[in-house]
Amino acid sequence: MPRERPQPAPFEPASLERSLDRYLVVGLVFMALLIAGFVVYRAREPALRADAAQSQRVDYIKLGRGLFSTNCAECHGENGGGGGDAPTLNSKQFLSSTTDAQIEALISAGISGTDMSAWGLDYGGTLTAEQVRQVTDYLRSLEKNAPSIPDWRTGASADG
Secondary structure, X not given: OOOOOOOOOOOOOHHHHHHHHHHHHHXXXXXXXXXXXXXXXXXXXXXXXXXXXHHHHHHHHHHHHHHHHHHOHHHHOHHHOOOOOOOOOOOHHHHHHOOXXXXXXXXXXXXXXXXXXXXXXXXXXXXXXXHHHHHHHHHHHOHHHOOOOOOHHHOOOOOO
């Protein structure tokens, strides 16, 4: 039977071992709190994003209303209601048949051969892409209460 070797004295005192154990426990507790925090954050994030998007949309509609009034109302009528030679933009037919991307393209690039000039900076106009988006959001906000104007392309108004 082999002899047992004598064990050397511990290199570190027991107090150091207890201190290390405390730090390990504190680290595990901290890690558990972080994981719980990430779970709570992930659960709340969709609602926070939705609230932020809705708040931005409300702000964009307000800004877009001002931009429309300054730049577009002269031809398209107040609130896009028509009355001139330009198309009536506050029309159920127009708003339901165009996408936001199409409206943005029409505003930005204009329409060749018509009085609708380009308003986007990229096409020589005065509006930034963000401002074009704001005008688009404003027009889209009119869709809910837009009157039916089948001949919207001629500038007809809901009044007649």
